[in-house]
Amino acid sequence: MNEEQMIRRDRMRFKNNKLSANLTLLAILLDVLYFVNIYQNDADHYYHTWMIGVSIVYNLIFMLAAFLAEEGVKSYHKAYTYPLILLGAIQIARIFILPMDAHSTTLDSGALAMGDGQFTYLVVLLIASAVCLVAAAVVNFIKCTALQAHMKMLEERSAAGALSQKSA
Amino acid sequence: MAELSLQHIDKIYDNNVQAVFDFNLDVKDGELIVLVGPSGCGKSTTLRMVAGLEDISKGHLFLDGKDITQTPAKDRDMAMVFQNYALYGHMTIYENMAFSLTLRKENPNVIHKKVLAAAEILGLTSQLNKKPNQLSGGQRQRVAMGRSIVRSPKVFLFDEPLSNLDAKLRGATRREILLLHKRLKATMLYVTHDQTEALTLADRIVCMSMGYVQQVGTPLELYDAPANIFVASFIGLPPMNLFDAKVAGDELILEDAQSVHVALTPEEKQTLAAYQGKTIVLGIRPENIEEGPGIPMTVSNNENLGMNTLVYGNIGGPGGPKVCAKLKGWVGHTFGDQVQLTIKRKHLFDKETTNAIR
Known part of the structure; x- marks a missing residue:
């Protein structure tokens, strides 16, 4: 490892993991866009089932969990990598629940519950949100691993220094 | 190398109140000059004129032979340490110290090296991840100094930096400033109304009253051979x-x-x-x-x-x-x-x- 890389690693001791944190916040923002868009075209009260309640509650839980994870990854907590990946996977899975079902349901009026345009838009939002979450997780994992190794090296170095001082 | 020269400097405010009269001073490279005097004597105004925070009404200011009278504050290559620290409460100590360099868009690795070096000098290495409100007054003042050090300015300006500290901490921080000066060998201008600070820190003291320079000399000269009654009564505790x-x-x-x-x-x-x-x-x-x-x-x-x-x-x-x-x-x-x-x-x-x- 050259000096530049060493310094870059050392900087992590004093700087937040902004990349992972910002990616997570972006994922939350994309989810909000999904959330405010999905019920726009409520023809024939298609969404007025128990699903809407579950959807709303899940969105709240998602935002809370993602925000907590964002705070965790900001300060290089490796453990938050896994919830982020899980949240990303759920975002992908959500495509196959409400949007897909609405897109394949024909209403009494003969129209689709969700048109092609809205479906594409929502799928893109969920995929983008998932990509952001997984990317945040991967970046966090890589940075945490590097920081741990760096901290270990510093500890060893200071221990060696103390030992040589003692022997001198 | 930073030689400062103040020549025939006057400060006249818009309401025609004159705060500084014909101020002349040549500061040698690496010298620590203390401007001392009672409140309202014009010492802070003089410092602010040197920093570029106040316009110079008359006279000229030279830095290394170059006339910087009209140069904006940001281009003067001087760093100022204020009495109230002026730290950003939402930033960590590291970020506070790195802030000015970040604004200049310097290489993050270079910034990192400079911040660590300054923190090492000031004994702040273990405090870098803390926020200013987690530090004592003395430590905050050291951060303010660290923020100046990382810029490697030509001249350091201190505007009553110890006034907010209690007596014990003031003594300790004063010694730190003195050590810092010896270590950096930088040109420093220091304003205080405390004669103890002036006597202990200065290479030379400029004693001011009512906008006029009363005497310029080494601490011993001012104590031992005061030029007039004002200097005699101001320097020395208890007074003469x-x-x-x-x-x-x-x-x-x-x-x-x-x-x-x-x-x-x-x-x-x-x-x-x-x-x-x-x-x-x-x-x-x-x-x-x-x-x-x-x-x-x-x-x-x-x-x-x-x-x-x-x-x-x-x-x-x-x-x-x-x-x-x-x-x-x-x-x-x-x-x-x-x-x-x-x-x-x-x-x-x-x-x-x-x-x-x-």
């Missing part, structure tokens, strides 16, 4: 005792205590040859007074400081001029005691011009 005295042959007769006669040495008599029969001002530092046969004093108050005792009283009997004597050791005088004082050293001033008679 001053008495109106008439020159009569080879002695001085105090105007407010005619019975008190102070003998002159042959040298002093020669110096005062032109003042025979005239009234001058006699200055005696409290530490230049000892117990011994000489002038009678009626004690009014006694302050034991451990190593010394400050004895206050009236000379020439009750109702006579007040005097303060700094006697060695623990002296147990009480109210009304009669003691005899000997003067070890005198300072003589012209009553009209207030200048020292030499």
Whole structure:
């Protein structure tokens, strides 16, 4: 490892993991866009089932969990990598629940519950949100691993220094 | 290399109030100059003019021979440390110290190196991840200094940086500033109203009053040979005792205590040859007074400081001029005691011009 890389690693001791944190916040923002868009075209009260309640509650839980994870990854907590990946996977899975079902349901009026345009838009939002979450997780994992190794090296170095001082 | 030269500088505000009159000073490279004086004497205004935070009404300011009178503050390559620290509360110490370099879009790795080096100098390495409100006043002031150090400016400007600290911390931080100066060998301009700071820190002191420079010299020069009554009374703690005295042959007769006669040495008599029969001002530092046969004093108050005792009283009997004597050791005088004082050293001033008679 050259000096530049060493310094870059050392900087992590004093700087937040902004990349992972910002990616997570972006994922939350994309989810909000999904959330405010999905019920726009409520023809024939298609969404007025128990699903809407579950959807709303899940969105709240998602935002809370993602925000907590964002705070965790900001300060290089490796453990938050896994919830982020899980949240990303759920975002992908959500495509196959409400949007897909609405897109394949024909209403009494003969129209689709969700048109092609809205479906594409929502799928893109969920995929983008998932990509952001997984990317945040991967970046966090890589940075945490590097920081741990760096901290270990510093500890060893200071221990060696103390030992040589003692022997001198 | 940073030599600063202030030439004939005036500061006149829009309402025609003049705060600084004909300020002249040449600061050598690596010198620590302390501007000292009472509140409102123009010392902070002068510093702010040097920093570029105030316009210079008249005169010229040179940095390394280059006229920077009209140069904006951001281009002057000077760093200022304020009394109230001016730290960003939402940023960590690391971010606070790195902030100015980040604004300049310097390489993050270079910033990192500079911040760590400054933190090492100031003993802040273990505090870098904390926020300012988690630090003590002294540590916050060190962060403010660190923020200046990382910029590697040509001149450091300090505007009463220790005023917010308690007495103990002030002493410790003062020593740190002195060490910092020795380590960085930087040109520094330091403003304070505290004469102890001025005497302990300065290579040279600029003593100011009412916008005028009263004296420029080393701390010893200002203490030992004050140029006028203002400097004599401002420098030294407790302040110098001053008495109106008439020159009569080879002695001085105090105007407010005619019975008190102070003998002159042959040298002093020669110096005062032109003042025979005239009234001058006699200055005696409290530490230049000892117990011994000489002038009678009626004690009014006694302050034991451990190593010394400050004895206050009236000379020439009750109702006579007040005097303060700094006697060695623990002296147990009480109210009304009669003691005899000997003067070890005198300072003589012209009553009209207030200048020292030499």
